[in-house]
Amino acid sequence: MIKKARYFLEYVFLRAVVFFLNMLSDNAIRRVASAAGFLWYGIDTKRRGVARRNIDYAFPEMSDDEKKGILRDSYKNIIETFIAFPRISRFNSENIKDIFEFQCEEYYEEALKRGKGVFLLTGHHGNWEFAAAAHSIKHGGMVAVAKDIHNPYINAYIKALRRGVGMDVVRPRNAVFKLMRSLKQGRTIAMLLDQNTLKHEAVFVKFFGRPAATQYAMALMALKTGAAVVPGYIVRGRNGKGYVIRYERPIFVEDGGDKERAIVEWTQHFTSVLEAHIRMAPAQWFWVHDRFKTKPGPDGRGPHFPPQGGRA
Numbered sequence: 001m002i003k004k005a006r007y008f009l010e011y012v013f014l015r016a017v018v019f020f021l022n023m024l025s026d027n028a029i030r031r032v033a034s035a036a037g038f039l040w041y042g043i044d045t046k047r048r049g050v051a052r053r054n055i056d057y058a059f060p061e062m063s064d065d066e067k068k069g070i071l072r073d074s075y076k077n078i079i080e081t082f083i084a085f086p087r088i089s090r091f092n093s094e095n096i097k098d099i100f101e102f103q104c105e106e107y108y109e110e111a112l113k114r115g116k117g118v119f120l121l122t123g124h125h126g127n128w129e130f131a132a133a134a135h136s137i138k139h140g141g142m143v144a145v146a147k148d149i150h151n152p153y154i155n156a157y158i159k160a161l162r163r164g165v166g167m168d169v170v171r172p173r174n175a176v177f178k179l180m181r182s183l184k185q186g187r188t189i190a191m192l193l194d195q196n197t198l199k200h201e202a203v204f205v206k207f208f209g210r211p212a213a214t215q216y217a218m219a220l221m222a223l224k225t226g227a228a229v230v231p232g233y234i235v236r237g238r239n240g241k242g243y244v245i246r247y248e249r250p251i252f253v254e255d256g257g258d259k260e261r262a263i264v265e266w267t268q269h270f271t272s273v274l275e276a277h278i279r280m281a282p283a284q285w286f287w288v289h290d291r292f293k294t295k296p297g298p299d300g301r302g303p304h305f306p307p308q309g310g311r312a
Contacts, residue, residue, distance in 0.1 A: 011153035018086045029084055030240070036083070037076030044075075044288075051287035058208040059282070073283035081127045085158075088133035088165050100134045101237065103246040108139070111228035111250035117183030119218050121231045121251075123194030123274045124286035131234035131245050132190055133165040141166035142188040145175060176217065183225045191218050193267075194274050194286070196293045204296040205268040207275060213294035219266040222253045229253065229270065233277040235284060248273075 021029065041048060051074065055067045062070075091099070111118045120135070120142070122128065136142045144167045149155040159169050170178050179189055193215060194207075202213035222229055228250040234243050251269070255262035278285045 007151045007153055010151055011157065014154055014157070017083075021083055022086065030080060033080035033083060034076050037079040038072065040079065041072055041075040047288040050290050054208075054287050054289075054291060055282075057210055058278075070283045071287060074285060074287045077126070077284050078286060078288065081129055084127065085129045086161060088129065089161055091133055091137055091165060093137055096134045096137055099242050100130075101242065101244045102134075102138065103244060105247055107247045107249050108230050108232070111230050112139075112186070112188070114226075114228060115186045116225055117186055117227040118188045118250075119222060119227055119229045120188060120190040121193060121218070121229050121270050121273060122190060122233060123192050123277065124289070125194075125274075125277055126234035126236065126281070126284045127243060128192065128234065130243060131232070132167060133162070134243075134245060135188075135190075135232075136166040139188065141168070142190055143168045143170055143179065143182045144190050145170050145172050145179070145192070147172060172215075176221070179217075179221060180225065183221065183227045189227075191215075193218060193270055194278075194291070195289060196291050199294055199297070202294065203264050203267050205264065205271050207271050207291065210292055211296050212271070212291055213296070214267055214271055216263050216267045218270060219253060219263045222266070223255050223259065223262060226252075231270075231273045231277070233280075235281045 021032070024032065048071065051071055052067065055062075055070055059067065059070075108118065108120075122131065132142070132144055136144075144162060146162075146169050148171055149158060162169050168182075182189055195215075197213050197215050199213060201215060201217075203216045204211040205214050206212070207214070218229065221227065229252075230250045231248040232246060234245045236242075237244055251266075253262070253266050
């Protein structure tokens, strides 16, 4: 009962904050995010240490000042992404044209026409929530793979916002059946492939030169279904105005007769694509995440590689 009351109070507080923020202009939101990001950067010593180590590994050639600049801007970007997220409820097929510039959509359309479903390969880069919402509105919905929030009231609120722009939300655990069914229906699935995962769900591939436990479900399902994988990313527009959503050439995976090896190689390829996106705009990535938390075994693999049945 106490936990339930606490969850409800957290939800009420969140809605009050959202109500206040929704009264602000986009420029005011950015100023709030800048101030809050600066404050968070100053007090969050634990995550700041994780982020700095990640940046040190990724960009050893950079000066200390350059790394600090990336880190501070990353904090601001994360804050802005979270506090602006509820604004997706305002998006519609008309106003997204003024907010987003869609580039190279023909790559996505080419993949979609095959009728075997599409994976959107992306990560926690730029305002990833805005990208998902804008894509869903423009292209008639999609399936998003996202973890639940512990607070059930907040979780329901976030799911309602996403469903309001046409997204079906699937939890990552035990989601393979739902995702495979979606692909057979020719639907699009968005997966963020840049987070640490558990050993039994991962293959280890190189990310900024280090072994990183990475979900292999996308490679496995693409091999099984023939679904195309379309990389995409979002970055701020010029002078900080609006956003650019860019799609890249579709990837059509093949196993070459060795399924296990193909899963690793394609997962590595996907990860290398994400790394290239991050390098283009490093200050807009989620550096505070402990991407290398899970360590490989002596053979560089997880204990089950890959588990039978393609568990995800």
